Amino acid sequence: MSRFQVVSGKGGTGKTTVAAALALALATEGKRTLLVEVEGRQGIAQLFETESLPYEERKIAVAPGGGEVFALAIDPELALLDYLQMFYKLGGAGRALKKLGAIDFATTIAPGLRDVLLTGKACEAVRRKDKSGRFVYDHVVMDAPPTGRVTRFLNVNDEVAGLAKIGPIHHQAQAVMRVLKSPQTAVHLVTLLEEMPVQETADGIAELRAAGLPVGRIIVNLVRPQLLDDDSLALVRGEGRIARTAVAKSLAGAGLGGARKGGNAERLVDPLLAQAAEYAERHALEHAQRAVLADLGLPLGELPLLAGGMDLAGLYRLAADLRKQDTDPRKQDAV
Template sequence: MSRLHVVSGKGGTGKTTVAAALALALASGGKRALLVEVEGRQGIAQLFETEALPYEERKIAVAPGGGEVHALAIDAERALLDYLHMFYKLGSAGRALKKLGAIDFATTIAPGLRDVLLTGKACEAVRRKDRTGRYVYDYVVMDAPPTGRVTRFLNVNDEVAGLARIGPIHNQAQAVMRVLKSPETAVHFVTLLEEMPVQETADGIAELRAAGLPVGAVVVNMVRPPVLDEAAVEAAAGHRRAEVERALAGALERTGAGGSADAGRTGRVEALVAPLLEEAREHTERLALERRGRADVARLGLPAYELHLLGDGVDLAGLYRMARELRRQGMTGTA
């Protein structure tokens, strides 16, 4: 199993929700997982129904089996202060630079510096060990930028290492890339069974592979359960109105809702058939779209997992259900 799980996906696919569920799943059975946010949206705090996360690692959930999920919202400015203190011993001087606005200036003139700091902080958490030599966290899960930006975000340290040929900046960038390009890391994509998200997923995978970054799995999110059997789907797809009418008339007769008069029953059937046929038609179109989406996902040649749409929205209980489903399907290496 990889220890750093990077979760990306097109906007609207639920990547933050899947990242949170994956952290819970990985922490099950007594493990410790760190869930990292890098975009400053406080989406993790909202999902776990807690106050906004500060720039510190905080326990936010207990996983099944006694595991723990901690969370961290990485702030680029604070990460830069950590960096200055760690490599240049500029603790008080760094704080003075912050007051002068030098940190904002540095991250503005060098936009890539922000991504260097964010990825560096996450990789530091992956490598960190306690006094006994054990890893502090068994797993780190990163809620990463969307598909279109994730490759550049993860690969920025390669560019920095090429620009800074020697010194601590070069060494730090190289150390980060050793983690990101190793089997310790897996980049997962969240998609929906729709054309655009699946295509963006395919493009993102191709970009990652071209950059030499490790691709993990595809998580198909918000899958709608089928509500019609195959015979009903075929009848609706073929607009075989007579079959639908007979089925409805039989149902009304069995329930006693049809009444005794044939004319009255026929009128009720007519009133029901048109809207039901329209809903059935839309449902069959959706099923056909999902079949094509599944076939496209299968052609990617990666492990794929599915999570059902939660009709009442995602709350804390829903997150735990999603985590159980990811474990059941084997995404965490254990069922």
């Protein structure tokens, strides 16, 4: 199983929620996971109903079975200070540079450097070992930038090509790419059963593969339950005759008024059938998008739309769903 799990997706698909649920799912049987945020939105803190995350690794949750989830919101400026101290032993001089604004200047004029710092900090956590030689974290999960930017974000070798041909930054970028392009890493894409997110997912997979980055699985989020069986859908689509009187009687039996002509139940038949037709159209669209995703040749997983909205209990439920589907991206899920 990949130790570094990167989660991306089109904006609005719930990639941060999926990343958080995946971190919980992986922290089973006493394992430790680190959930990393790189966009500065503090989305992880909101999901876990805690205060804003500082630039330090902090335990935010305990998973079933005693596993632990830690979180880190990476600050590019503070990450740069870490690297300056690591490579140049600047000490107090580094803090002085921050006060002068030199660090902000450096990460602004050289955006590629910012990506090296963000990915480098996450990859350092992947490689880190304790004194006994064991990995500090069993898994690191990154809430990455959206699909349209994730390939460029992860392909830091290209980003630093114009910044440094040799030296610490160049060597750091190479070390990062050795992790990102190895079996240790899997990039998962979150989507909805809608045309635009599915198309962006397909484009993102093509870009990742072209860059030699390992693609993991597709996770379909916010999946609605099926309310009508196949026979009912066929009737709604006009493949049979709907007995309006029988529908009215069923409504009356549910306490929605008498079945007599002009009664409450009869007046509800047309709006009900119109709503059923809309549902059938939506169901057909989702079925078509599932077929498109299946043709991409990657494992598929699904997470349900939670009727009560997303809260901490819902996050644990999604984590349980992911565990049931098997969190190894190299195995085919039963959808």
